[in-house]
Amino acid sequence: MSIPVSLIRCGSYDPEAVWSAVRASLEPMGGMGAFVKQGQRVLLKPNLLIGKPPEVAVTTHPEIVRAVAMEVQEAGGKVFLGDSPALGSITSILSKTGIDKVVEDLEIGVVPFRNPVTVPVPGGTVFKSIEISDEPRKFDVLINLPKLKTHTLMLLTLAVKNLFGSVVGVSKAGWHFRAKNDSRFADLLLDISRVVKPDLNILDGVLAMEGNGPGSGDPRWTHLIVASPSAMALDQVTASVLGVGPDMFMMLARAREQGIEGSLPEHITTFGLSIKEAAVRNFRLPVTAKKADFSLPPFIKGRIRQSLSAYPVLNTERCITCGACADICPVNAIVLHDGGGGDVDRSVCISCFCCQEICPERAIDPVEGRMLRVMKKLGVA
Ligand code: SF4
Ligand code: SF4
The missing domain is CATH 3.40.50.11440 (LarA, N-terminal domain)
Incomplete structure (x- = not known):
């Protein structure tokens, strides 16, 4: 039915x-x-x-x-x-x-x-x-x-x-x-x-x-x-x-x-x-938008994997050092700085974006890895 x-x-x-x-x-x-x-x-x-x-x-x-x-x-x-x-x-x-x-x-x-x-x-x-x-x-x-x-x-x-x-x-x-x-x-x-x-x-x-x-x-x-x-x-x-x-x-x-x-x-x-x-015209998708068949196979590791993924970057100006992102990160990839902002350890980050999801200050921006940007420009991702 x-x-x-x-x-x-x-x-x-x-x-x-x-x-x-x-x-x-x-x-x-x-x-x-x-x-x-x-x-x-x-x-x-x-x-x-x-x-x-x-x-x-x-x-x-x-x-x-x-x-x-x-x-x-x-x-x-x-x-x-x-x-x-x-x-x-x-x-x-x-x-x-x-x-x-x-x-x-x-x-x-x-x-x-x-x-x-x-x-x-x-x-x-x-x-x-x-x-x-x-x-x-x-x-x-x-x-x-x-x-x-x-x-x-x-x-x-x-x-x-x-x-x-x-x-x-x-x-x-x-x-x-x-x-x-x-x-x-x-x-x-x-x-x-x-x-x-x-x-x-x-x-x-x-x-x-x-x-x-x-x-x-x-x-x-x-x-x-x-x-x-x-x-x-x-x-x-x-x-x-x-x-x-x-x-x-x-x-x-x-x-x-x-x-x-x-x-x-x-x-x-x-x-x-x-x-x-x-129909809604020109609805803006996230910068991480990519083709559904673009899941990386497990043998692609390390820097190549990082370069093909999107990752979070903390914005020092907007961050109020509330700690919510570091608390929720499932792999403890975030180290906060005293004066605001912090670093993401990309070698462990799984790009789940839980941090960006819960940041109360819009202080986490998703950024595309270098190779991902190139592939998008070429229309293959
Ligand atoms: S959740 Fe946002 S405001 Fe809070 S520490 Fe993380 S980046 Fe800063
Ligand atoms: S994207 Fe996920 S794994 Fe990476 S820093 Fe944010 S919460 Fe942690």
């Missing part, structure tokens, strides 16, 4: 406009009532990467959370909200993002993802079991609320990537280390999506992030809300809207190789806008 994906225009975060767009996105699927029944406990999983105000587009906007929560309550559900930020408490992040006001207004229960459990991954390609938070599994309905952003390692972070939030706190960096490279990390994300399966996904693509996301990119109005019961179908359609195909988007390429439902255009039916009508 064809998977529905709604593409709805939303001009601003005016509460009425967002509520009407969210409602319109669910209409072709039978409305929120098709997903939530009277008395059910419903968990919303927004993107709560770090505590930043909504206008910098790092986290899911409070008005998206409000509109979805209101729809759930109207359908008779009891609303909860949870995530496991890599650094900082969920309470402080909710307050900095403005979501705390929505939580208070609508009496939403807050559920920090704390308890890791090891679960088997049926059909897992790389990992036969993974350690994820127990909390999302305790609810009747899971609604995924990702933000449309670029991602230095994965190119884009949409619905499937947002499920990585179910890995508890700092152990996220450990999984980067275990995955080692971007293709295996894409496989890990797909394995997580085999275990954590949202009933509904609603993407906040009203104010998106382009450039060097997910924490240090630039806000860009794309005026879209995308909804689907399938995280993969939502990602595939959104990537097409941005003009990104599987030749660049590793996760989509790996999903197609694995025959995952929703990863091909023939698996889906779009409602609302067509992909052409929704």
Whole structure:
């Protein structure tokens, strides 16, 4: 059966406009009532990467959370909200993002993802079991609320990537280390999506992030809300809207190789806008963007590998020496300087960009290695 994906225009975060767009996105699927029944406990999983105000587009906007929560309550559900930020408490992040006001207004229960459990991954390609938070599994309905952003390692972070939030706190960096490279990390994300399966996904693509996301990119109005019961179908359609195909988007390429439902255009039916009508022109991708088939084989080592990779550089001017990057680095590659900034030991750095992702000051820039720059110029990477 064809998977529905709604593409709805939303001009601003005016509460009425967002509520009407969210409602319109669910209409072709039978409305929120098709997903939530009277008395059910419903968990919303927004993107709560770090505590930043909504206008910098790092986290899911409070008005998206409000509109979805209101729809759930109207359908008779009891609303909860949870995530496991890599650094900082969920309470402080909710307050900095403005979501705390929505939580208070609508009496939403807050559920920090704390308890890791090891679960088997049926059909897992790389990992036969993974350690994820127990909390999302305790609810009747899971609604995924990702933000449309670029991602230095994965190119884009949409619905499937947002499920990585179910890995508890700092152990996220450990999984980067275990995955080692971007293709295996894409496989890990797909394995997580085999275990954590949202009933509904609603993407906040009203104010998106382009450039060097997910924490240090630039806000860009794309005026879209995308909804689907399938995280993969939502990602595939959104990537097409941005003009990104599987030749660049590793996760989509790996999903197609694995025959995952929703990863091909023939698996889906779009409602609302067509992909052409929704198309976002000249969406700026991270400087690390490269072809999906450009994973380096293990025999390429040392300086050649470094030269073919992108790596992080700390900006002395912007760095406030908070230490978050050094704390999260899974291979202890960062040595901070007293006066700000620091050095990255490229001989051990695995280019996971966890450091850049959580830097609160946009003080870490991804830089391409010399050979990678040359190959890009020649059009072979
Ligand atoms: S680079 Fe960013 S995360 Fe690292 S110490 Fe400086 S401000 Fe903190
Ligand atoms: S320095 Fe940054 S990119 Fe390199 S391994 Fe550490 S966290 Fe990952």
